[in-house]
Amino acid sequence: MDPEQTAVTSNALFEALDEGTWHRVHEGGRRMQVSAGTPLFAAGDPCQGLPLVLSGEIRVQMIGASGNEIVLYRIKGGEMCPLSLGCLLTNNSHQSEAVVEQDSEVLVIPAGLTEKLMNDAVCFRRALLESYGQRLQSLMLVIEEVAFRRLDERLAQRLVERQSYGRLSATHQDLAVELGSAREVVSRLLKEFERRGMVELERGLITITDLPALNRIGQVNTDGKTD
Incomplete structure (x- = not known):
């Protein structure tokens, strides 16, 4: 097995695929090296396929009519974009946008091949649906936070979660998007x-x-990393 195949088949989506199916993925998928700051897709773009992040990190977010942004989730190495799967299943355009946060390698599986794999490979279908369900739960938590929690509580919690040894590199705009x-x-x-x-x-x-004090406002637990 060559290094490229190992990098992909080590993912749960592909670990049980037979050699023939792997070759369909290898030949039919489009492998991309994407630099940090590059948009992967934007709202309104047609869904060209299912992105699987092999390495790096990508932020998925939405922009409202007011121009405010909100981060929905991040996908890292070994994860796929569930909203892209939703677009493929419903034949709709993207309703969100994805921006590369860390230099990433992405394998985009075309729509037709994704459908074929879902029909033919039980492990692939199960892994996709499990990932989709997990992301749906996390999106429900985002909705709950925005709808029912005060912003100062959410900001305090985010500061505690993102700090490392008492410091956090972020602009006010970064936190506003979050x-x-x-x-x-x-x-x-x-x-x-x-x-x-x-x-x-x-x-x-x-x-x-x-x-x-931030913990009391955000009502979160932390590992106590401070200077």
Whole structure:
């Protein structure tokens, strides 16, 4: 088995495929090297196939009519994009956009081949549906947070989750996209956190100065990584 085949068949979607099916994937799939910052697809684009991320990380997000963005989920090495699967199954265009966050290698399986594999390979179909179900659950949590939790609670939780040893490299716009809010609103909350002694703000950098206080606001657990 060559290195390319090993990289793909090590994924749960392909691990039980026979040699003939693997060759259909290898010959029919389109392998792409995509640099960080590159859009993989945009809202309104026709769905050309099912993207499987072999390495790297891709952010999937939506932009509302107001121009605000919200991150739906991220797909990493060994994962596929479930919303793309939904587009393929319903023959619709993309309703979201995907942006490469880390240099990535992506295998795009054409629509016809995806359908063939779902019909012929039980393990492939099961893995796709399991991934789709897991992402649906995570999207329900996103909806619950946006609809029912205060923004200051969600911001505090995100700061705790993303910090490493008390520091977080992120702009106010980055956090606004994560939370589905406006940059101005997030900036105002961050300045209030700073006024209360919980964070220190610099350009592109947030230093956590009172992790327990942020935890109380966000009501989350953390491993306590601080300076």
